Amino acid sequence: MNIDVIISANHINEEYLKNKIVVVIDMLRATSVIATAINNGAKEVIPILTVEEALKKKEELKANGIEALLGGERKAVKIDGFDFTNSPLEYTKEKIEGKTIILTTTNGTRAINLSKKAKKILIASMLNARAVVDALKNEKEDIIFINAGTNGEFSMDDYICSGYMISLLCRETCCNLSDISKTAKIIYENNINIIDFIKEAKHYNILKSLNLENDLYYCIKKDIIKIVPYFNKYKNSIEK
Amino acid sequence: MNIDVIISANHINEEYLKNKIVVVIDMLRATSVIATAINNGAKEVIPILTVEEALKKKEELKANGIEALLGGERKAVKIDGFDFTNSPLEYTKEKIEGKTIILTTTNGTRAINLSKKAKKILIASMLNARAVVDALKNEKEDIIFINAGTNGEFSMDDYICSGYMISLLCRETCCNLSDISKTAKIIYENNINIIDFIKEAKHYNILKSLNLENDLYYCIKKDIIKIVPYFNKYKNSIEK
Numbered sequence: 001m002n003i004d005v006i007i008s009a010n011h012i013n014e015e016y017l018k019n020k021i022v023v024v025i026d027m028l029r030a031t032s033v034i035a036t037a038i039n040n041g042a043k044e045v046i047p048i049l050t051v052e053e054a055l056k057k058k059e060e061l062k063a064n065g066i067e068a069l070l071g072g073e074r075k076a077v078k079i080d081g082f083d084f085t086n087s088p089l090e091y092t093k094e095k096i097e098g099k100t101i102i103l104t105t106t107n108g109t110r111a112i113n114l115s116k117k118a119k120k121i122l123i124a125s126m127l128n129a130r131a132v133v134d135a136l137k138n139e140k141e142d143i144i145f146i147n148a149g150t151n152g153e154f155s156m157d158d159y160i161c162s163g164y165m166i167s168l169l170c171r172e173t174c175c176n177l178s179d180i181s182k183t184a185k186i187i188y189e190n191n192i193n194i195i196d197f198i199k200e201a202k203h204y205n206i207l208k209s210l211n212l213e214n215d216l217y218y219c220i221k222k223d224i225i226k227i228v229p230y231f232n233k234y235k236n237s238i239e240k
Numbered sequence: 241m242n243i244d245v246i247i248s249a250n251h252i253n254e255e256y257l258k259n260k261i262v263v264v265i266d267m268l269r270a271t272s273v274i275a276t277a278i279n280n281g282a283k284e285v286i287p288i289l290t291v292e293e294a295l296k297k298k299e300e301l302k303a304n305g306i307e308a309l310l311g312g313e314r315k316a317v318k319i320d321g322f323d324f325t326n327s328p329l330e331y332t333k334e335k336i337e338g339k340t341i342i343l344t345t346t347n348g349t350r351a352i353n354l355s356k357k358a359k360k361i362l363i364a365s366m367l368n369a370r371a372v373v374d375a376l377k378n379e380k381e382d383i384i385f386i387n388a389g390t391n392g393e394f395s396m397d398d399y400i401c402s403g404y405m406i407s408l409l410c411r412e413t414c415c416n417l418s419d420i421s422k423t424a425k426i427i428y429e430n431n432i433n434i435i436d437f438i439k440e441a442k443h444y445n446i447l448k449s450l451n452l453e454n455d456l457y458y459c460i461k462k463d464i465i466k467i468v469p470y471f472n473k474y475k476n477s478i479e480k
Contacts, residue, residue, distance in 0.1 A: 007394075007420070011251065154247075154420040180247070180394040182440050187423065190430040200422050 002142040003169070004178045005162050008149030009111040021141050022118035023132060023165070024231075025125065025158045026148035028203050029086050030108025032125040032219045033071065034238055036088040038229040039128075041097035044237040045229070047109040051079055054104045061100060069096065072104035076210055079104070087215050088127075100237075107148035107155075112231055112238075115146060121231035123238055126194070127218075128225040129165050135228045136165075137172040145181070156201035163188030164222070195220055242382040243409070244418045245402050248389030249351040261381050262358035263372060264471075265365065266388030267401045268443050269326050270348025272365040272459045273311065274478055276328040278469040279368075281337035284477040285469070287349040291319055294344045301340060309336065312344035316450055319344070327455050328367075340477075347388035347395075352471055352478075355386060361471035363478055366434070369405050370463040376405075377412040385421070396441035397459075403428030404462070435460055 006012055025031055034045050046068070048054040054070055061068045071084035071091070078085040084095075086105050103109060115121050119141055124132040136143055145165065147158035163184035169175055170185065177185065191197035198204050198220065207216055229238045246252055265271055274285050286308070288294040294310055301308045311324035311331070318325040324335075326345050343349060355361050359381055364372040376383055385405065387398035403424035409415055410425065417425065431437035438444050438460065447456055469478045 007247070150419070153418065154423070156419045156423055159419075159423065178393065179390075179396045179399075179440075179442050183394070183396055183399065183427065186431070186437070186440075187427065191426070197426070200419075200426075202419050 001139060001173065002176045003166060003181045004142070005145045005147065005180045005184050007147050007154040007159065007180065008152055009107060009114055009146070010149065010152035012111070012114040012146065014114060014117045017115055017118040017144060019119050019141060021136065021139050021143045022115045022121045023124045023136070023143065023145045024108065024111045024115060024121060024148065025145060025161050026105070026108030026111060027125045027161045027219055028157045028207060029088060029215055029219055030103070030105040030148065031123050032088045032127055033086055033091060033103065034123045034229050035125050035128045035225050037091040037096055037101055038238065038240050039225045039227050040091055040093040042091070042101050043098055044239050045101045045103050046237045047112045048102055048104045049109055049113055051104055054102045057102050066100055068100040068102050070102050074106060076206055087212065089214060089218055107150060111146050111148040116233055123229040123231065124161070124165065126161050126164065126220055126222050128223070128228060129161065130168060130223040131226050131228050133165050133168040133172065136169060150203040155203050157198045157203055159184055160188050160191065160194050160197050241379060241413065242416045243406060243421045244382070245385045245387065245420045245424050247387050247394040247399065247420065248392055249347060249354055250389065250392035252351070252354040252386065254354060254357045257355055257358040257384060259359050259381060261376065261379050261383045262355045262361045263364045263376070263383065263385045263405065264348065264351050264355060264361060264388065265385060265398045265401050266345070266348030266351060267365045267459055268397050268447060269328055269455055269459055270343070270345040270388065271363050272328045272367055273326055273331060273343065274363045274469050275365050275368045275465050275467070277331040277336055277341055278478065278480050279465045279467050280331055280333040282331070282341050283338055284479050285341045285343050286477045287352045288342055288344045289349055289353055291344055294342045297342050306340055308340040308342050310342050314346060316446055327452065329454060329458055347390060351386050351388040356473055363469040363471065364401070364405065366401050366404065366460055366462050368463070368465040368468060369401065370408060371466050371468050373405050373408040373412065375468045376409060390443040395443050397438045397443055399424055400428050400431065400434050400437050
């Protein structure tokens with residue numbers, strides 16, 4: 001299989017994704033939130049681009065008898081009137097089991113929304129990386145790892161997370177890697193203790209400055225979640 | 241100074257380059273050709289996008305009494321009627337001293353032509369990396385390393401070449417690196433024997449399959465050229 005990496009939501013060419021399997025990564029923190037929420041029993045996560053649309057969606061669902069919860073961030077901080085921030089640690093089983101969550105985040109939601117032409121969209125983070133690789137290894141189509149990035153820019157954390165999955169996948173099956181995929185694999189294999197690498201990342205340091213270190217320690221854990229959330233294009237929501 | 245890397249000519253946003261210092265890298269092989277040709281005494285190198293424009297430019301110069309030489313490649317091979325290919329080893333002092341060279345290459349020329357809004361455009365390769373860093377270290381403006389890439393894609397060779405220069409520059413002056421710049425620096429510092437890294441590159445393997453190994457061994461040499469060619473926007477040509 002051919003493997004490629006797109007380094008930021010800004011670089012997504014939607015036509016390029018047609019008939020391909022897309023793996024969206026925004027490990028700090030949208031895709032870690034989604035993996036955690038679905039793993040803890042959320043019924044679905046609906047990714048929404050703007051705060052206004054998120055509030056409108058909540059009203060729409062309410063009119064249909066569904067009491068959705070609102071989660072998300074702008075510039076890494078909580079949105080007024082929302083139930084959750086973008087901290088995966090808030091999405092506990094007690095709070096979200098069986099619930100519909102409407103999530104709006106700066107980078108991750110945007111990457112998911114720009115990937116809708118793909119054949120399949122999987123949601124990945126360090127937390128569920130091995131499970132994603134297990135889901136990918138028997139695929140016939142080309143695989144594109146989309147790094148959400150930070151404000152349209154390359155983000156070290158998403159890149160090494162891609163490298164981890166590419167490294168695992170190459171052990172399982174024959175992969176034809178683009179230069180950017182090979183480089184991601186090398187970055188991971190040269191920096192297996194990923195904290196030493198991502199502590200240099202701009203996004204990591206923004207979160208650290210906001211006292212979100214517990215989130216950081218959680219999001220870099222490898223393979224503690226065994227499920228793969230995927231985006232259901234027909235329902236516009238993410239499910240197990 | 242702020243330092244950023246653009247990973248392919250396809251990703252150049254011309255407005256972003258305004259008032260910045262751009263360093264164009266196409267180490268396999270356009271910028272290695274330019275550094276070699278200027279170092280061996282060529283009067284100037286005129287980068288041209290298409291073969292047709294190159295032939296027209298030669299006629300124009302001839303009408304003004306200048307006998308220019310034609311160099312370049314398409315898909316890494318020679319162009320009919322041209323004096324040189326894109327092999328830096330052909331650009332010897334005997335053949336090019338005092339001459340004007342019209343150069344058309346797939347990736348490098350395109351990157352130079354898309355960089356014209358920058359304040360300055362320097363031409364870099366492994367061959368003259370240290371000289372480029374010496375020219376940059378006292379600059380006040382932001383610095384953007386533009387990787388020409390290969391057919392619009394990220395190329396490992398250009399990226400590690402950026403990483404080498406960023407690594408040198410950080411030893412000379414205080415640098416604020418974007419995530420993609422930091423990653424380039426780490427890639428270089430983890431792979432100082434760069435041949436082990438770039439032998440994985442698609443572009444390297446294309447050249448190897450064309451029996452251009454001598455070019456490859458030459459282009460990975462560090463710091464054998466002490467000059468910095470720069471693009472003169474007013475003359476549309478590259479000079480010392």
